[in-house]
Amino acid sequence: MESLAVTRFRATVAYDGTAYFGYQRQRDDQPTVQGELEKVLARLAQKPVTVWGAGRTDSGVHATGQVVAFDLAWNHGRVPLQKALNAQLPPDIAVRDVTETDPRFHPRFDAVGRAYEYHVVMCADGVKRPLSRWREWQVMSWLDVTAMNEAATLLRGTHDFATFGQPPHGTNTVRTVNTAVWQQQDDNLLFSISADAFLYRMVRSIVGSLVLVGKGEWTQTQFKNSFFAKERQQAGKTAPAHGLYLVSVLYE
Amino acid sequence: MESLAVTRFRATVAYDGTAYFGYQRQRDDQPTVQGELEKVLARLAQKPVTVWGAGRTDSGVHATGQVVAFDLAWNHGRVPLQKALNAQLPPDIAVRDVTETDPRFHPRFDAVGRAYEYHVVMCADGVKRPLSRWREWQVMSWLDVTAMNEAATLLRGTHDFATFGQPPHGTNTVRTVNTAVWQQQDDNLLFSISADAFLYRMVRSIVGSLVLVGKGEWTQTQFKNSFFAKERQQAGKTAPAHGLYLVSVLYE
Numbered sequence: 001m002e003s004l005a006v007t008r009f010r011a012t013v014a015y016d017g018t019a020y021f022g023y024q025r026q027r028d029d030q031p032t033v034q035g036e037l038e039k040v041l042a043r044l045a046q047k048p049v050t051v052w053g054a055g056r057t058d059s060g061v062h063a064t065g066q067v068v069a070f071d072l073a074w075n076h077g078r079v080p081l082q083k084a085l086n087a088q089l090p091p092d093i094a095v096r097d098v099t100e101t102d103p104r105f106h107p108r109f110d111a112v113g114r115a116y117e118y119h120v121v122m123c124a125d126g127v128k129r130p131l132s133r134w135r136e137w138q139v140m141s142w143l144d145v146t147a148m149n150e151a152a153t154l155l156r157g158t159h160d161f162a163t164f165g166q167p168p169h170g171t172n173t174v175r176t177v178n179t180a181v182w183q184q185q186d187d188n189l190l191f192s193i194s195a196d197a198f199l200y201r202m203v204r205s206i207v208g209s210l211v212l213v214g215k216g217e218w219t220q221t222q223f224k225n226s227f228f229a230k231e232r233q234q235a236g237k238t239a240p241a242h243g244l245y246l247v248s249v250l251y252e
Numbered sequence: 253m254e255s256l257a258v259t260r261f262r263a264t265v266a267y268d269g270t271a272y273f274g275y276q277r278q279r280d281d282q283p284t285v286q287g288e289l290e291k292v293l294a295r296l297a298q299k300p301v302t303v304w305g306a307g308r309t310d311s312g313v314h315a316t317g318q319v320v321a322f323d324l325a326w327n328h329g330r331v332p333l334q335k336a337l338n339a340q341l342p343p344d345i346a347v348r349d350v351t352e353t354d355p356r357f358h359p360r361f362d363a364v365g366r367a368y369e370y371h372v373v374m375c376a377d378g379v380k381r382p383l384s385r386w387r388e389w390q391v392m393s394w395l396d397v398t399a400m401n402e403a404a405t406l407l408r409g410t411h412d413f414a415t416f417g418q419p420p421h422g423t424n425t426v427r428t429v430n431t432a433v434w435q436q437q438d439d440n441l442l443f444s445i446s447a448d449a450f451l452y453r454m455v456r457s458i459v460g461s462l463v464l465v466g467k468g469e470w471t472q473t474q475f476k477n478s479f480f481a482k483e484r485q486q487a488g489k490t491a492p493a494h495g496l497y498l499v500s501v502l503y504e
Contacts, residue, residue, distance in 0.1 A: 016382040062383060082379075092382045127334075130268040130344045131314060135383070 060241035113250030137243035143214030165199025209236035306359035312493035365502030389495035395466030417451025461488035
């Protein structure tokens with residue numbers, strides 16, 4: 001009997017991170033996005049399958065464009081594979097597309113850029129918004145978006161981001177930020193940030209610090225001094241996970 | 253000992269309807285928004301308090317501007333009352349404001365207008381959006397918004413809406429619709445509709461029928477014939493509850 005050749009597949013995955021202990025499989029049995037994907041793939045493959053992800057999103061962080069890869073012996077085409085996965089995945093995880101890819105492709109190591117969004121809702125009346133509670137950071141004050149954008153311009157370019165996060169494995173803390181901009185629609189603020197790569201908790205740490213500027217608790221100079229201090233303890237409070245969305249991963 | 257005078261209060265309430273069996277208290281012990289409000293008020297009043305609502309939203313329907321009223325012996329001011337309520341309410345219900353009102357005020361009988369929004373997300377790629385699942389109706393196809401708006405213009409004015417809903421107590425089915433318009437932003441569609449009053453399930457029934465027009469399954473003439481038939485069974489399928497939001501109630 002001929003054995004079916006294994007193909008490496010690449011997939012774009014969206015998820016509501018509320019119910020998960022982050023993307024990455026944990027040592028214990030906590031539910032994770034990777035764990036759910038591997039469970040479904042193991043059922044299809046009749047053996048364990050490892051799923052590599054581009055970004056190890058934290059507990060509560062969402063994604064609309066996480067990229068993953070896995071090896072699978074499958075000869076029914078990519079659209080039926082996507083359908084088979086979506087039919088078995090829980091309703092808070094969806095595979096947006098599947099393509100056959102180079103067997104050497106790795107979603108994390110091959111990525112040349114990542115884009116995140118962070119959602120804030122200004123509750124200047126001091127009342128929480130029930131419909132926002134797992135989707136946006138509810139900040140209990142008015143925020144000066146112009147000041148936040150002024151501070152955010154400092155982030156663009158190649159800089160040492162040591163203030164805003166730790167490197168994954170003691171590697172260096174220099175990253176190149178391409179986009180860092182706030183947009184406002186009524187009480188809703190959307191921060192878009194893209195970079196070659198991010199340090200651990202970097203987006204949430206940046207957002208927490210920019211919100212201090214927006215509240216008027218930090219001047220532009222204080223933000224600048226914090227950033228240029230290159231010391232983790234100089235950052236503002238880290239923004240909560242549930243406002244963060246991994247929106248896309250870029251490859252050559 | 254002097255007994256504290258009872259005041260009628262009016263409050264605007266926002267909620268995520270996902271966890272509730274609708275606004276109105278049920279005979280059994282199912283969680284409802286009214287039930288949660290009454291539980292907290294009973295604790296403050298040290299006796300049962302009835303909360304009247306403007307709109308009896310169904311199970312899963314959300315609100316950003318539900319209006320309620322209740323009688324309470326309270327002399328600490330309206331802002332402390334709002335804070336006391338919000339401190340004890342579950343995180344999916346919030347009191348946006350509280351005011352003292354006329355002791356004859358009734359949020360439902362005195363209302364002269366209501367406004368609802370209905371959120372649709374077009375999933376033309378056939379893949380569900382995990383982050384939308386309790387917030388928008390995920391329609392698995394492209395929709396012709398121009399055609400939906402053309403059909404919606406028919407709804408404006410004073411008409412017999414018998415096709416789209418039942419009256420509360422066998423009263424008549426004539427209602428006056430002021431606004432009925434779809435707006436589009438990328439894949440997201442927002443339907444805004446306001447009227448003097450609505451029949452039971454009227455917005456969801458209208459949306460279900462307009463979506464048939466958007467899909468091309470109904471022509472303008474078919475929509476018109478359905479509307480003018482004044483027969484409940486001529487309506488399209490009722491749209492799901494989780495895309496519907498009660499946004500405001502109007503008083504003289």
